[in-house]
Amino acid sequence: MAVVTIENVDIVFGDNKAKTLPLMDKGHSRDEILGITGDVVGVQNANIEVNEGEICVLMGLSGSGKSTLLRAVNGLNKIARGRCLVRDGDKMVDMAKCDETKLRHMRTHRVSMVFQSFALMPWLTVLENVAFGLEMQGMPKAERLEKAREQLKMVSLDKWADKKPDELSGGMRQRVGLARAFVMDTDVLLMDEPFSALDPLIRSQLQDELIELQKRLNKTIIFVSHDLDEALKIGSKIAIMESARIIQEDAPEQIVLNPATEYVERFVAHTNPLNVLRGQSLMTPLADLAVKDGKIIISDDISMTLENGKLTSVQGSQGEIPTARWTPETIIANVSDNTVFIVPANIAMRDAVEIRYHSNHLLVLEEAGQCIGILNDHNFYHALLGKHFGREEAAA
Structure with missing residues (x-):
């Protein structure tokens, strides 16, 4: 809406x-x-x-x-x-x-507003500054001060409620401005x-x-x-x-x-692409990978097998490579570095790079339970070097 x-x-x-x-x-x-x-x-x-x-x-x-x-x-x-x-x-x-x-x-x-210059009233305490807008609304004093204290606690400034703005750092004063805006609801x-x-x-x-x-x-x-x-x-x-x-x-x-x-x-x-790009924007789609003897070829020594679109195994030159499913709660350092991780298609690039840092292998992307592509070092380098621009690709 x-x-x-x-x-x-x-x-x-x-x-x-x-x-x-x-x-x-x-x-x-x-x-x-x-x-x-x-x-x-x-x-x-x-x-x-x-x-x-x-x-x-x-x-x-x-x-x-x-x-x-x-x-x-x-x-x-x-x-x-x-x-x-x-x-x-x-x-x-x-x-x-x-x-x-x-x-x-x-x-x-x-509509409430947070200004660049903090715009706090120096003669009022931090608590009174946060409650000022509620006073303009006509809210009784006890009620507005209680709401202001709750908001200060939310921005971790409740212990500074009785201080004046000039006793706070710049970051703290900006948090007071945030609290004053949010308290207006x-x-x-x-x-x-x-x-x-x-x-x-x-x-x-x-x-x-x-x-x-x-x-x-x-x-x-x-x-x-x-x-x-x-x-x-x-x-x-x-x-x-x-x-x-x-x-x-x-x-x-x-x-x-x-x-x-x-x-x-x-x-x-x-x-910094780490802060914004997602896995499906960086990946190599399955359609771009070669298939031989029913296996999808990742590199000279790695291939994978699917059944009804789901990953069933990953094979390396030394035999089968273990797989693990990643979630945001996964503690990657506890998983063997000889592991291929299965990750959601919308995984943040920062998370994907963190996983790759702890693993010797590629990442396999899934969407709705179906394997849709892979992320390897080439994909990461491509993004970090800015080769992902749609306009650049169109002009090439």
Whole structure:
């Protein structure tokens, strides 16, 4: 179910929208429009749908329009044309047409925001900062402080409740910002580069914490970032923006495998594929393997036998090779290194490489109980060297 729907949204900063919008329709660039009318095109013809429980990452370079579009979702940026719909109960509200009362209701009950600059009030304690939004909702003091304490415990800051913000580190202050947003219990959470000012280790830790919080709370999150590795790590959907336009919207794996333009391809060229690619995207399919005497030939000294699509045995030059079925709970170090692992087709590349590190053999991929392909060293090297791009393969 869609919680946020952005339809043909244009955002223009300036006083000459009547002249600027027709120029946009005629295909004039941002720089041309700036020279003709003096207006700045913030977002042009944006279309995106964010479903319940998704983390949608808007990303791009500085000035691409990602933060501008994000701020339209809670009415901070005015929409010149188009609709920005946010679910309110069983109906969708157009944030471009809200009156003051409705806008206040949406901001206090449906959409909350985490800022890059923390935006904590220095004269209030950590607990009071988290409870502030609930006070604006009119919640009684005892109830709002209790809820705020629960949220601080969730972000591991309950022991810091009576401290002031300037007594906390940057990472801790950002966690206070997360707690303040989550305590509002809104459907939609907007996050405007919340971790970009933090040290790399703290940033990675907070990304992990956000993922864990999301598993428990299942919010609908729109997250702005200029870091593709961050987007690939936390996003269930990524929308890449360039010059005020969304140029590709897709699942993280598809962004890496099939960049839509050279601009996107440059973005993904230096990403770490371990964090995003899955087994079925890397594997050698069964159809590409030779068959001899009823056996599937893996290499000069390894073959395997299937029965009704299921792996029955793997043979090596010294006889049969043992097999083991892998699950996320498997302790690989406890399994003999002379083992072929059977793994799910959607296994993360990071897990697959970890298995290969402990094993002398390939991995066999299964889907719905059927063997569909293998993962070997060639497949891993292919991905690590960036040879998996759909555009590169198409051009070859």
